[in-house]
Structures are given as structure tokens and as C-alpha cells.
Amino acid sequence: MTKRSVSILLPIVLVIAAAVAGSGRMLTSEIPAPPAIGSTIDEFNLPDVDGADHALKAIKGKNGTVLIFIAVQCPVSNAYNERMEKLAQDYNAKGINVIGINANSTEDASAVKNHAAEKHLTFMILKDSGNKLADRLGATRTPEAYVLDASNKLVYHGRIDNSQDPGKIESNDLRLALDALLAGKPVEKTEAKAFGCTIKRA
């Protein structure tokens, strides 16, 4: 290898190495466990799809908040678009705000904005670039929901319901949790799992 080729290749190699080292990519096995039910979710600040920042304290509902990790391209998340929109409308009227979170590094803010317009999603969607919130909440898939009570305590974590097919719903877990919260009763089933797409971390 000539001195000239080394002088050309070395900076390229260094730039690639720096990019890989600096990416801080988290292996799926290193994603922290979700917070325990009953623990308080700390304040966070994330931009919406137009770049305007929003703090949790400013966007939370007076009776509670639902955070749902969603995606543009995930067919499972997309199977829930109508149900999520209906949920937002139904519970917004009852003082619970539904907020979508897109933490996929493969989907930028403009893609999220266009998707929301196309699918008629009117609830607020925040962009979690760098997966700070996803990591803090131990979120791994889309869709994945977190229900916070009025004082930001986690009262439910998991699926929206048991089936991607609306005709096969047998257990409406997220709505049951919200109804219990509104009734001032303990949530009976605090965690529920379903299949979903992996969150594409940065």
C-alpha cells in the first residue's frame, strides 16, 4: 500500500470508526427492564413532528396519560391506528390524554407527520430520537402502551388488546385499565403482552 493510499484511506477509516463508536447503539439484551408498576415516571421533554418541544407536565391529562410507542411502517402498529384514534377521542373527553411516541430511528419526523395525516391520527405524536424515553421506559415494540395516573405513577404497561384483528378482541386490556383508573379502582391486570415490531433503535 502506497503512502498516498494510506493518507486517503486512514481518514475514512477513522471517520467510520468514530461513527460506530459514537453511535452508542444499544443491544436489545441491554435495554433496561420497564419501570415497576407503581413507580413514578420522571418528567421528559420531546419534540413533536414539527420540532416544537413538549414537557410531560404540559401535555399530561388531568386524570391520566397514555403513552403509546407507535410506528409508521410496522403492520401491527398500523392495525391499531383506528383503535388508537378512537381511544384518544373517547378518553380525551374524560381527562386522559393519549400521546403517541415514535422512537424508530428509521422513521424521521416528516415521515411520522405524513403518516399521521394519511391515517387520520389526530392525537399528539412526539419523536423520541435517540430512544431516550424508550430506553427509560424499557419499551421494545410497537404498539406498546404505558398508562400514567394523574401523578404520573405507572398503572398499566403493555398491549392495547389481545388481537391485531378487531373482530377477535377478547381482552380490551388498555381500556379496562383506563376505566379502572377513572373509577378510582386499582387496575386488575397491570401488564399484558402481545406480539409487535421491534423498535428500531439508533
Place this chain on the structure above:
Amino acid sequence: MTSKLTLVVITCVLLLSFAAPAQKRKSAAKPTQKAPPTTAVVNEINTDSLKTLLSESKQRPLLVNFWATWCDPCRDEFPDLVKIDAEYRPKALDFVTVSLDDVDKIKTEVPRFLDEMKATMPSYLLNVSDPEPAINAVDPRWQGDLPATFLYNVKGEVAYRHFGRVDPTELRAAIERLVSSKQ
């Protein structure tokens, strides 16, 4: 010379004008053609059968991959899994895949994809109304995100787990560890 050139151009135009509709007819006929028959066999499995599959006494370690045709990283990693299957199943490993597709795809999209991948390992499709008991039976630490890959030792314990697209080098190392220790 000019007249010869004109003749060639006219001939070409005429040939193209005949060829184009023929091509259109060919492509228009495509949707009515039946899809070729699939050779991969996919068996339905429920939560109880899945539990039995995972817990029954094993002669060899068992690798299980959960995937779906709608899951892009699942499709991306499949060629690597097929290579690992060819490398280890003949000598030291059992390997099954479990599709989370809808049951109506058990004779269509799922075997079609497996054929495309030249996958020959035993293949199942999980048909359950509530996926949670199956997810917990596989591994309580799994939240249900796909793809997910688990390596069980002969005692039926999870020796290695990976959520998201597999790293073939990491997976091979985990298999080698298990195979060499004869666990």
C-alpha cells in the same frame, strides 16, 4: 442510402408496435395465473403444544426462531438462519421456526417465503387467540417483540436469547458453547 435508412426505421417502428401489445397481454395475463404450489410444510401449533415442544426432554440443544412475513428484520435475518440450520442441524442441533402470521397464511405466504429462503427446518405457525400465555411460556423476559430467537439447552433452559435481528457470529458462538459443553 437515405431510402434504405428510412426502410430500416419503418421496419423497427412496426416491429415495436406489434411487440408492445404482446408484452402488455403477457403482463395482463399474470394475475390470473395460479401461484406455484409450495413445498414447505407449516404445521399449526397452540400454546400447549408449544409448551410441550419446549419442555420435552431433548437429546440436543433446541434453537427456536419466532418470526412473521410482515416483519422486515425477520425476513432480513432468515438467510443467516438457513445457513446456521444447514451447518448445525445435521450434527448437533434441533431448530424450529414459529411464524406469528395469521392462520389464513399457513398455506400461502408463510410456506412461500420458506420456499423462497430454501428453508427446510420444521416450521410451525402459532394459532392462539391470546398470545400472552405463549410469550410467557417461551421466556418471561420476552415482551413479544419480533424477531426473537431462543436457544434452549437439553434441560429446556434458555441458554441464549436475542430480540431483534440476530447477529450470526454471536448466535454461532452461543451454539458452539452449548454443543461443546454438551448441555
